[in-house]
Amino acid sequence: MPYRGYAEVRAELLAGREIALLDVREEDPHAQAHPLFAANFPYGRIEADAYTRLPRRDVPIVVLDDGEGLALPSALKLHQLGYTNVALLEGGVSGWRDAGGELFRDVNVPSKSFGELVEHARHTPSLSAPEVKALIDRGDNIVILDARRYDEYQTMSIPGSISVPGAELALRARELAPDPATRIIVNCAGRTRSIIGTQSLINAGVPNPVSALRNGTIGWTLAAQQLEHGQSRSYPPAREANRQVAARDARALADRAGVRRLDRAQLAALHAEHARTNYFFDVRSPGEYADGRLPHFRSAPGGQLVQETEQFAPVRGARIVLADSDGVRANLTAHWLRQMNNDVYVVDGLEPADFSVAGAWRDELPPHPQVNEISVDTLAQWLASAPGQVAVLDFTSGVNYQKRHIPGAWFALRSQLAAALAQLPDGVQRYVLTCGSSLLARYAAADLKALTKLPVFVLAGGTAAWLADGKPVESGATRLASPLIDRYRRPYEGTDNRAEAMQAYLDWEFGLVAQLARDGTHGFNVI
Incomplete structure (x- = not known):
């Protein structure tokens, strides 16, 4: 597996060439320190996220961690999924720092630092x-x-x-x-x-x-x-008269920022062209998107797209195409994304009738690995007859696990699976894997089979099927085989934050403009 160093990656960013800098750690360690444009891309979700978030198979990818041993397995997995230009960041996060690179805290830092610059x-x-x-x-x-x-x-x-x-x-x-x-x-x-x-x-x-x-x-x-x-x-x-005024002003703003235009024929041609990474985003509300959408366009409400740009579009230097049904939301969103040094297009001339594709968006996924499935009833029987012999491992998010999980299930991170197994009690004779739908559990099953000689099963339909069958659940952090590090706790969310943490967060935001200047790779241009 080749390596790419700090100087080479920085040169690509400065030149505006496509590159995906992927931090494959869990979100909390990612939030402690990472390069500015490193998108969080956890190892445990690579198969579920790769084809949607990295649509071009030959895009240059640089994978990093901070010595946790996740970068190489992640890079190999991406290679197995068909990505042909994958490298490791030389020295990882520490190597970036030691070479003179700036490290940032928190999440969605490109957007937050841009807001401070504005x-x-x-x-x-x-x-x-x-x-x-x-x-x-x-x-x-x-x-x-x-x-x-x-x-x-x-x-x-x-x-x-x-x-x-x-x-x-x-x-x-x-x-x-x-x-x-x-x-x-x-x-x-x-x-x-x-x-x-x-x-x-x-x-x-x-x-x-x-x-x-x-x-x-x-x-x-x-x-x-x-x-x-x-x-x-x-x-x-919005009344039509107000929409027209807002659309006129938004269009003028987008034009001033340098946003490009596509008509429907050009959109079709661009979608068929694969020499660049193309992201297609519908910036309307989730409710409108659910009522009908354009082909190939994912839901990305405009405010969140500006707030979480590197998560929606982790390939820096990619092409971003926006659509709406009113001529306001796409242009306003685009004018911000362009100032953030993105190559942005808005589709012109769309009518509400064009948003006619029904049904929820479905991510493109690699083939599901072959697994041994069991039904909800079978698991219930095993837990009733010999609970000490069955270890249920739940690979859902830590937030969802604490909300509800199968009684006796252990929270586990795929990125720390070997350590998780060591936390389980003696006497286990078989493993049953689950998550919300068992999608992630299916991919984790192959990793587990490489670590044990015991039988490994996947719960068909996951915890959702267990709930649909009326089976009992429990809540709370009852059994943690892995630490709850898959999500970074934002100091501004929830209602029980400490004043010291909130003030520290504000102080950090105030310092982002200076950090941007030290980093020097952003290319932001506030108009």
Whole structure:
């Protein structure tokens, strides 16, 4: 397996050539330190994610870890899946640092650092939490728009705020604040989406005064102010007159940023051309996408696409094609992605009738490995008759495992499978693997067979089938054969964060502009 060093990878990034820098560790270790454009691509999900997130089989790929021993197996697995240009990062994360490369903390760092750069360059207006609270208490003419995903909004929200996920802001703002004197305040959990959302409205020419809630719900909490929970306020439909104005302004912004255009014939030709990596994203809301979509287009709501760009499109230098049904959301999203130094196209001339493909998106997957399956009833019988002889290993996410799992099941990470087996009690005579659907369990079964002579089975239909059959479940971190490191706990999510962690997170965000300057590979250009 060849190696590529820091200097070579950096040169590719600076030249804008396609390269996928993949950190194959779990998300929490990835969040502790990684190169700027290293996308988290965990070993345990490679088969499930590769063909969708790395659509071109000959794209240059550089795999890294920090000495955990995951890079080489991951690179070999990618090679087995048909990828022909795979290398290892020389020295991994430590080698990158030792060669003079900048390392970043947290997740979605390209987007978050870009947001800080936008505020730095454009002096995006903001109000502190106490200032916004005073406006609310006085009954001033304001509207508060929450730019996060709807599920995040439901968890906790600013009192009186309305859920308007980022890409919807420019399309819906005139409906929610028809009086130009109404002050619009945009918030998220921390900083990025409120900065981008606020600047989106300013860039798009919305006539109202617009400000970000400085530091979002973190700032609200640190000011000892109360949040709401379980709210369901959402945006109304956009009237045609307002849509036309928003579409005109969004188009002008995208053109100014250098976004390219495709008509339907050009879209078909581009999809058939495989010399470049092409990502096709539908930036409408998930509900609209579920009602009907274009062929080949994945759902990527525009606000989240700007927030999580390296996860949606891990190939840096790839071509990104956006579509919507209104002429607003794709252009607004594209104008941000172009400023982030992406090659971005918007499909023009689409009508609602073009979004006619029914059914959920299905990722392209490699052939399922042959496994020995057992039914829900068989597993239930085994657990009832000889529970100590059966080890149920659950390869779902740690979050899902804690929500519910088969009684007695052990949480396990495929990336730490050998260590997980050592945590199991003596007397096990067979293994049963599961996850939500048993998709990941099927791929993990081959790894387990290489580590044991005991029989290995996969639960047909996974834990979902167990639940559908009415079988009991338990919750909590009851049996951890692996540590809960598959997801990094964001300091801004949930309702039980420590003040010190939230403040540290804000301090880290404030330092991102300086880190970008030291790194020097981003090519961001704020207009």
